[in-house]
Amino acid sequence: MRDSRKGKRPLVADRRYPKKKTAKPAARKAPAKRRKPPARKPSRNIFVRLFKWVLRLVWWITWRVGLTVTAAVALAVGYFWTTLPDVNxxxxxxxxxxxxxxxxxxxxxxxxxxxxxxxxxxxxxxxxxxxxxxxxxxxxxxxxxxxxxxxxxxxxxxxxxxxxxxxxxxxxxxxxxxxxxxxxxxxxxxxxxxxxxxxxxxxxxxxxxxxxxxxxxxxxxxxxxxxxxxxxxxxxxxxxxxxxxxxxxxxxxxxxxxxxxxxxxxxxxxxxxxxxxxxxxxxxxxxxxxxxxxxxxxxxxxxxxxxxxxxxxxxxxxxxxxxxxxxRKAGGYFADWVMSTGPEFFTRNTTEDVIIRTTLDQRLQRAAEEALKQVFETKVREGSKAQAAIVVMSADGAVRAMVGGRETRVAGVFNRAIQAQRQTGSAFKPFVYAAALELGYSPLDTVIDEPMTLNIPGSGAWSPRNYTNTYSGQVTLIQALAQSLNIPAVKVSESVGRELVRRIATDFGINNEMAQGPALALGASESTLLDMTGAYAGILNGGSSVTPYGLIDLRLQGDDAPLMGTGGGIGERVVQDQAAAQLIWMMEKVVSEGTGARAQFGGREIAGKTGTTQAARDAWFVGFTADYVAGVWMGYDDNTPLTGVTGGGLPAEIWRETMVRVHEGVPAKPLPMQAPVGATRPDPAPQTPRDDVPRTTEGLIEMLIRDVLGGGGEPTRPNDRIPGESR
Structure with missing residues (x-):
């Protein structure tokens, strides 16, 4: 049987639309053969992967740690922020x-x-x-x-x-x-x-x-x-x-x-x-x-x-x-002293801001510093380690200037004006004669200057000698003080009683323990320069004691009313007016006619006293005009004897140079002194300079003074310097 559809022509309707041409598939290219990658070394591959893993791990840890640290820092900053007070x-x-x-x-x-x-x-x-x-x-x-x-x-x-x-x-x-x-x-x-x-x-x-x-x-x-x-x-x-x-x-x-x-x-x-x-x-x-x-x-x-x-x-x-x-290096010695005299809770350990008004006179301070520098530069041998100190004050004890050593631009160092306890030598003798005048002695009374020996219980015989190892016979008290004779001073002291001498010196401000033996009259006791100068100020102001002071008042910053006032000034009477006035008259003769001649300047009336201790370990000159009292000490810190220096030498010259500057523009005034009834100008021992004395003789005198207990006596000539310490 035949298939009826076989050979049939297509319907006309089928031709309405043209047939789509079907594209022929392109001929396929044969796939390229894959190239095999080169064989990798197993070890290298492992290291690369390990490295990348480590990097990832580090990054993982870093950002977490960083975040943690940042948070911790932020918290810490926040905490401190809360504790910060107001800026004021x-x-x-x-x-x-x-x-x-x-x-x-x-x-x-x-x-x-x-x-x-x-x-x-x-x-x-x-x-x-x-x-x-x-x-x-x-x-x-x-x-x-x-x-x-x-x-x-x-x-x-x-x-x-x-x-x-x-x-x-x-x-x-x-x-x-x-x-x-x-x-x-x-x-x-x-x-x-x-x-x-x-x-x-x-x-x-x-x-x-x-x-x-x-x-x-x-x-x-x-x-x-x-x-x-x-x-x-x-x-x-x-x-x-x-x-x-x-x-x-x-x-x-x-x-x-x-x-x-x-x-x-x-x-x-x-x-x-x-x-x-x-x-x-x-x-x-x-x-x-x-x-x-x-x-x-x-x-x-x-x-x-x-x-x-x-x-x-x-x-x-x-x-x-x-x-x-x-x-001026923060006030130097004077400022240190004032700080030591005020109450500790307002000075050394204060928690407040304190203002202290003082007695310092900056002009006088410069005068003292310049005088000391000038003398040491021109009259002391180069390289000398000798030291000196100066105090200048008013008669009421107000300290106007203080130098505690040769280096003046210092603070917080050893102050020889207030810290050095030194034997006073013949500078002590005015207190001996003050005791005599207080008992009614006259400056015209006489005493025999001759060799003497005292038997001191427990010590045996003691024979004081004068500085020159010579004796003047009968002399007035005026001459004895002017020439700084030792034997008359001892005789007067023994006559009036050591206890009275000791009491008067103490009442005038010599606060250290006094020597017990007859050498008391020759300055065997120790004192500071400040106390000695204050004691002489007591003589100048008429016989009343003086307490040196530098602090006038102290107040807190911002307050008008002071918290405390001065702690010094004139105190109780020590000797009568007449005794003080006659003592000033006697001390004026020390400068005008005696061992203190080098202190003279400007035709002013000046009273004072020289002092040289045993073996010349200390040399003093303390004196005053009607306006200011000044004291000078010179010596070695280790007690080495001075060579050729006595109180009437370099200390008197430092005193003079200081007071010349201090009195610039200050009119001259008479001293408050009183001559005794019937007094005539005394005829002191000759004052002829002896520059021609051989050094061997000077050396002999130096040796002799070392044998005098208490170092008493001053030379009877104004030029007492021996080449060596000074030049």
């Missing part, structure tokens, strides 16, 4: 107060304790100071967040290059970090917790890694809490700047006598330069070194655009100069 509470961070000393005119001349001149703000100080601090301490201060990684890295690199540990030497600390350290990271000084303030400060300055980390966190907290200007203000108020000055205002007042707001760029650079080493670079310690450092600071200011190069050159050529008070 941080501007004065001293653990103790300060003492400012004013002279008799009310001018500042010395500082003690932790000096704080007052609060300053970064916006109120002189631009020269503010810019100098930033240029020196932290040039990126306004661009960091409290810590400068760049600065730390630079510091570590420098330290390693210089052979130190990474944290030794340069610290890379920002001003904010330094301020955090000044705040001791918030730890407040507690005397009950710390052995001393020094121990507290030492702990605050520790440089361990842990401490540095805590410091950085504290610094960042400060950046969050305070503005940049507030942080800089804290720094400018709390930083120690040498010589006891804390803060910019104290430093400006201490070194330049002006406000921190008025400093010149050279002055600001000098203060900023102190921040790296305030004690070593302080201009009061070494002005030239401080100026060199300031020149470097000025150069940095120029490099950072704070000054033009012309301004840098100008201020480097005109460096800062210290104020007169700063040049």
């Amino acid at each position: 509470e941080l501007l004065d961070g001293r653990a103790r107060g300060s003492v400012t000393l004013l002279d008799r005119e009310g001018n500042r001349f010395a500082w003690r304790g932790d000096q704080f001149g007052g609060v300053v703000m970064a916006s109120t100080v002189a631009p020269g100071l503010k810019n100098a601090v930033i240029a020196t301490e932290d040039k990126r201060f306004y661009r960091h967040f409290g810590v400068s990684p760049r600065g730390v890295a630079s510091a570590v690199r420098i330290n390693l290059r210089e052979g130190r540990g990474p944290l030794q030497g340069h610290g890379g600390s920002t001003i904010t970090q330094q301020t955090a350290k000044l705040l001791c990271l918030g730890v407040v000084y507690d005397p009950a917790e710390w052995k001393s303030e020094a121990a507290y400060v030492s702990d605050c300055r520790r440089g361990s890694i842990q401490r540095k980390a805590k410091e950085a966190i504290y610094a960042m907290a400060m950046e969050v809490k305070y503005s940049k200007e507030e942080i800089l203000s804290i720094y400018l108020n709390r930083a120690y700047m040498g010589a006891g000055a804390y803060g910019a205002e104290a430093a400006a007042q201490r070194f330049f006598g002006k406000s921190a707001a008025t400093l010149t760029p050279s002055e600001g650079a000098m203060i900023a330069g102190l921040l790296t080493a305030p004690s070593r670079l302080a201009p009061t310690s070494n002005l030239e070194r401080s100026r060199d450092r300031a020149a470097t600071v000025l150069r940095l200011m120029g490099e950072q655009g704070y000054l033009t190069q012309a301004e840098v050159a100008q201020w480097q050529q005109n460096p800062a100069s210290l104020s007169p008070a700063a040049r």
Whole structure:
């Protein structure tokens, strides 16, 4: 059977649409044979995969640790932020107060304790100071967040290059970090917790890694809490700047006598330069070194655009100069003495800011210092270690000047005017004659100057001798004192009674234990120069005791009413007016006709007494005009005998040079002295200079005086110097 569809033609309708041509499939290319990758070494493949795994692990740990550390730092910063007080509470961070000393005119001349001149703000100080601090301490201060990684890295690199540990030497600390350290990271000084303030400060300055980390966190907290200007203000108020000055205002007042707001760029650079080493670079310690450092600071200011190069050159050529008070080294001996006389809780250990008004006359202080320097430079052999001290006071005991040694620009050192207890020698004799005059003796009464021997119980025979080993026979008391004869002084003392002599000397202010034997009359007892000068002031003011004083009043800063007044002045009467006036008359003859001739100057009436101790270990001259009393001591600290020096020699010359300067512009006044009834000008022993005496004879006299107990006596000639100590 045939298939009926076979051979049939397609229907017409099927032709409506043309047939789509079916594209012939392109001939397939035979697939390229895959190139087999080169065989990998199994070990290399393992190391690559291990390395990538380690990287992934490190990254996984790093970001988690970083996140944890960031969170911990943020929490720590937040914690410290909550503990930070108001900025005003941080501007004065001293653990103790300060003492400012004013002279008799009310001018500042010395500082003690932790000096704080007052609060300053970064916006109120002189631009020269503010810019100098930033240029020196932290040039990126306004661009960091409290810590400068760049600065730390630079510091570590420098330290390693210089052979130190990474944290030794340069610290890379920002001003904010330094301020955090000044705040001791918030730890407040507690005397009950710390052995001393020094121990507290030492702990605050520790440089361990842990401490540095805590410091950085504290610094960042400060950046969050305070503005940049507030942080800089804290720094400018709390930083120690040498010589006891804390803060910019104290430093400006201490070194330049002006406000921190008025400093010149050279002055600001000098203060900023102190921040790296305030004690070593302080201009009061070494002005030239401080100026060199300031020149470097000025150069940095120029490099950072704070000054033009012309301004840098100008201020480097005109460096800062210290104020007169700063040049005097904080008041020297006088300031030390005044501090020792006031109550300790208001002076040495004060927690308040104290103002002390004193009796110091700065003109007279300069006079004493210049006189001492002039005599030692011109009349003492070069290289001599001999020392000297000077005290100048008014008749009421107000001390106007004090020099405690040859080095006058000092503070806190041994003060020979108040601390050296030395035998007084013949300078003690006025008290012997004061006792005689008080009992009714007359200056015209006579005594025999002749060899004598006393039998001293327990010591045996004692035979005093005069300095010259000669005797004058019958002499008046006037002559005996004027020529400083030893035997008459001993006879008068024994006549009136040693106990009376001892009491009068004590009442006049010689407070040390007195010698018990007859050598009392020859000055075998010890005293300080201050006490001796005060005792002579008692004679000048009419016979009443005097307590030397330097403190007029003491008050707290900001208060008008003083807390305490002077602790000295004129006290009770020791001898009657007439006895004092006649004693002054006798002592005037010591200068006008006796052993104190070298003290004369300007035709003024001068009274005084020379003194030389056993073996010439001490030489004194104490005397007065109608206006001032002055005392001079000279000797060696180790008691080495002076060579060719007696009280009538160099001490009298130092006294004269001092008083010549002290009395500049002061009109001459007569002494309050009284001659005895019937007195005529005495005829003392000859005063002919003996410069032609051979040295061997002088040496013999020097040997003889060493045998005199108490060192009594003065030469009877005005020129008593032997070549050796003096020239």
